[in-house]
Amino acid sequence: MKLKKTVLLGATIAGLLAGSYASAAEQFIGLPSYRVGPYAAGGSALFGAWIDYMQMINERDGGVGGVKLVWEECETEYNNARGVECYERLKNKGETGNSVFQPISTGITYSVLEKVAQDKIPMVTIGYGRTDAADGRVFPWVFPMVTTYWSQASGIVNYIGMKEGGMDKLKGKKIGLLYHDSAYGKESHAIMDKLAAKHGFEVIKIPVAHPGNEQQSQWLQIRQARPDYVILWGWGVMNPTALKSAAKTGYPREKMIGVWWSGAEEDTIPAGSAAKGFTAAGFNVAGTNYPLIKDIEKYVYAKGKGNMEDKSRVGGVYYNRGVVSGIITVEAIRKAQEKFGKGKALTGEQMRWGFEHLDMDAKHLASIGATGFMPEMKISCLDHEGSGKVKFQQWDGSKWKVLTDWVDSDKPLVRDMIEESAAAYAKEKGITPRDCSKEM
């Protein structure tokens, strides 16, 4: 009898607690993270940072507009089938269901591309995924934000032009493209061919088979062709191997420019001194000297609530990229609350409105302590990319040093390609593009 009473009492208390807990609005964010498998190094920093940023917002501001951020992780192992399972599992959690899906994996992005439109959950793919989704008329639910692979390729060519002293100087130059032989690496071909035709340089495409820990023949080819620059479009172990092979071949690292998946500490530190002088593009910079990173240290790590096991990784390239995911999520919630009201959880549809009207100008970036941390961006119904700018950082042997200001891409050229590709997709799928003049 006594036991029964205790159980009853306990249940009542638990019920009361649960009741009071639920009355405060919570915004649920599902995190399809990957902390095991070949890409665990990237995944743990990207998702750890994203969680740290949301934790900081909860600790410092008590959430966004009085709404606490809550999240749940689901392990995908960077595997498409597991990613779909996670997507389905997270979909209906929380008060209003999952309000944004960011897989940080191109494969999973493709696997759920059509599902998000049916389920009305916005998908944000920052620096990966399907490039032509930047045409918001055809892909209302997908946001390849900040910048895309094609913008990045164009930005890199513009940077080379800057170094040479003008885009007209590119004529007759040779640019080597050392790429990961996969869907990801091939994404570079069409845009590089277009740019080569426009500026009159020659592209030498050199594939590296996955995983890319053997590059003798590729570097022999580079030694014979003597390109003026080599663009490193790599991923994982391919990057340090390329840097080491370049050192062996005697190719100057200063002439090697990496993409953002080639330009993290995880790529340069394993290459040792061979990485010194290597330059890489990025839509975020490394370093802890930004107010928002300082806030994460102050409100999260000082209280022992940090997600990273190795605190020294805070401020790394991958870590800061995860913070960008956090910033964009939080700012979209803020924007959507302006329209749909504070103090309650937003649905996926409302969040989509928030993403589509995201306008982060210099003033806005300064207000969240991210000046120079990421480029200014403005999303619209037409343009789901928003910026397309990258900064270039150079590895000085121990850390990344920012070399340039934000370098823009060849917008009209990239946009034409995006619209052409999106139109082809719309035709294949029988989608009628939205009329953006009618969108609010």
Place this chain on the structure above:
Amino acid sequence: MFYREAGQFKASYQADQQIFPIRQDKIAVWALVLFFAAVVPVIADQYWLKAILIPVLIFSLAALGLNILTGYAGQLSLGSAAFMAVGAFGAYNFMLRIDGMPFLVAIVLGGLCAAAVGVLFGLPSLRIKGFYLAVATLAAQFFIVWALVKFPWFSNYSSSGVISTQEINILGFAFDGPTSKYMLTLAVVVILALAAKNMVRSSTGRAWMAVRDMDVAAEVIGIRPMRTKLIAFAVSSFYCGVAGALYAYTYLGTVEPEGFNLDLSFKILFMIIIGGTGSIMGSFLGAAFIVLLPILLDNFVPSLLGDLVSASFVSNFQLIVFGAMIIFFLIVEPHGLARLWQIGKEKLRLWPFPH
């Protein structure tokens, strides 16, 4: 007592030759099929249908395909995922390039493409055996994925090599919801599983097992090894190809060649090792084990360990538990889960008088 065929007399050849000669088996199988066809769509929610049941069925079919080749015909293969890719890209291209192509015909044609490729890569099996053959089929795995990326025609010139499947429409009915997709997958899997069950006890299946047990002896008694092995490769690849087409059409919707990598081939191989080689039922048990256990662990382990340890530890711990359970099952029953079921049946037959 519960499982006893005494008193079940077969009075005709037809009765003697049915797929499930024991009445209890027949009842159990039909009850199971009926349960999955009639009850499950009603009680299961979207998550169960889309994320659990459809992949388990599809991987069961792929494991079944590999089981025909490895379990019944004794030819070790590491190319199952590649044959799935051929089926998926084959069906996609038939749907894309031929107007008004019926979906079911497209997946059969996709399966036939896979069968043709399978026969091609099965040719070395005439000369090499065992682990050496596994290495030769590894070539299929790498070659096919490479070819699908290399020639953009296969993916209809998509810039990233990813294909996004067309809508499924059979006789004017659109299969777009999770329930209808599940039913379609179930129907295809049940039909092919029954066909396989039938095939392995026919002369073809007996020839496979003869070749598996001792190919010289098989040849002596008049079984042509070339024909037998190549049929095994064709049928196995056909099953894998159909599984691949379903994987693309009813499960993911968009697939890329890299999705069908060596990891997936290994996974399918593990399914038949855990489930039981040379058993139709083992393919289903193994697929369920390999697909469901990690999901189950991911649902329970974080909430149990939760805040005590870091998220990375939780993720790695799940893999450790998963690995430990595989080892446990293989020690307890090296012949797979299907063997456990068989032992169970024998126990039921004798119970309650074990001697």
